Amino acid sequence: MVATHADIDLETVAQLSNGSSGIATSALARSPAVKGAVVLATCNRYEIYGEAPHADDVEAARAALVGQISETSGLSEQLVSRSFSTHTGPDVSQHLFAVSSGLDSAVVGEREIAGQVRRALITAQQEGTASAGLVRLFQAASKTAKDVGAQTALGSRGLSIVSVALDLAIDLSEETDWSKKKVVVFGTGAYAGATMALLRERGCRDISVFSSSGRAATFVATRGGTALDGDTLHAAVAAADVMIGCSGSDTRVEAAELAQVRAGSTQPLIAIDLALTHDFDPAVGELDGVELLTLESVRLAAPQEQAESLAQASAMVTGAAQSFEQEREARSVDSAIVALRRHTMNVLDAEMEKVRARHGCTAAAEEVEFALRRMVKQLLHVPTVRARELASNGQQDDYVAALETLYGITVEQPAAASKAECPMDHSSLTASPLQGAVNLQENEARRNSA
Structure with missing residues (x-):
């Protein structure tokens, strides 16, 4: 959710950000649809980065955040909702990477925003509102900002x-x-x-x-x-x-x-x-x-700023955002792959217990175990590769659903990691x-x- 100088007047941004330090904590307590939240509040922007457990929860998470902001700011929910634009999916990383690199600032290329992005994550981690996904997002944004500052003329200007x-x-x-x-x-x-x-x-x-x-x-x-x-x-x-x-x-x-x-x-x-x-x-x-x-x-x-410098910085931001999304999608099936392997190996271990009970720890039993483990490894190879391919195409949810349907495997999501600080x-x-x-x-x- 984004409210900045580019879309609304600064007075409204200031009103929205009243009580910003407690928004993330309150939103997590208010709704199970909010898995994590990081607040970025600066002189000319008020942004809330949230993570929902599932895609179907995004609207509920937004509604919870809007309601909390309405309570703390004293503004109506309708006005709050209109004031924020909402990014989802890959648009989130593209936006945050551009913000942290100074491309979305009132003074294009300013370096102060990179520190504000860093402090926003640190505050959220201290308050326990930063989910694992948001930690990775903000860390990647900070790295991108550092690269843009070091490799383009935007960083050398020293504007703020x-x-x-x-x-x-x-x-x-x-x-x-x-x-x-x-x-x-x-x-x-x-x-x-x-x-x-x-x-x-x-x-x-x-x-x-x-x-x-x-x-x-x-x-x-x-x-x-x-x-x-x-x-x-x-x-x-x-x-x-x-x-x-x-x-x-x-x-x-x-x-x-x-x-x-x-x-x-x-x-x-x-x-x-x-x-x-x-x-x-x-x-x-x-x-x-x-x-x-x-x-x-x-x-x-x-x-x-010069067009050449802006084009170079924008290309770096876009490339970094795309790489982040590809890695995120690939990582999103890791839990599913682990769950499938665990399920398969549990079945193997159970069968081997039967073999040992019947034949003891003999050379024949060891040969059977070696053969079965090699077979299981080969059987898991194709599903593992296929999981990566589906994730790269954004179809990781289909893979997880298939595991649940075919094997009854419940895929556990990674645990969440542990106040945005305005520079004022x-x-x-x-x-x-x-x-x-x-x-x-x-x-x-x-x-x-x-």
Whole structure:
């Protein structure tokens, strides 16, 4: 199930992703049609990869996921269902491999998404929602992304949502030297880390960090910069040339509050809001002396990649997806082959017990066993080869059904393996961060007592 910037507005994507961290666990508990689930939630996409026990269960699994998302987001099931497009079968691997390689991003070729895909799988494994099939899918997607980054020009560009946003900021500034700019970063998540690294690369030395969760001091300890709290935030924002929102928390900088903090200042301010749920009130862009850049601004300004690089990357993604599907189909009959072999060998062992009971452990009995085992091996050769051939044509279910019909063999499916992490810092408060340290301390104490 896929909801992205390419199909719906970012506000709807943000609403859908409310409560995303518990969706997979809840869906598994809600319906037996959901065998496994991995959630990929980023700044401009909300995707849920699910595995159903059988093809007939796909619609029931989708309905369970839609119902759970409706409950957590507060949106109607009809709206949720319309907002998601659904991929099944080989289309799933093709889509995820393209996503992880940056081909489906607002900034084509961006490398941040590969890490987000990796973290989504890790989180699902920690929560016990990643089935064995989904683990293999996501691992293959990560390998494909790595290959695309290493073997095409897309990886060498080093483009990202953050880098394009910083380029836009320079285009809007009279001062193009980052070493002379004062920057305030909101958030301590993965995007905040990427932002800090890029600012350092571009020569920025005056970087302050605020986090409503109080993690700023820990964050800057390994990255440099100055940690802000409720007492020091106002002064830092008042003197800033650029402020960058990367937290995606429930609080945001309101236009009226920013106007009050910046009252009397003639210093232009560029506000870069990279949070899907908005760290900055959209009305901030209407204030005198303030330029507001959003994810939509970044998407529109993202450079188009060269056709040759895109074609090469797309071909790699398609080839990798096809190879994955072929391996998956071949693997899907492994359990059936094992079941047939086990059934046949059990019959052989039973017959040999009768031979030994009658003739003892004699040379004649050993010759009989050797001959029978060789015969069984020959008899199993054709069914095994045929299983592989059927799997390669997507007919593995026919093979399994035949075993059940002819031999009464029940084929056991492989056991499942053991929260998608948005790159934003999702710690939340009930008030704007510019309202000071009092609310920060109250909410921190409330979280600690919870």
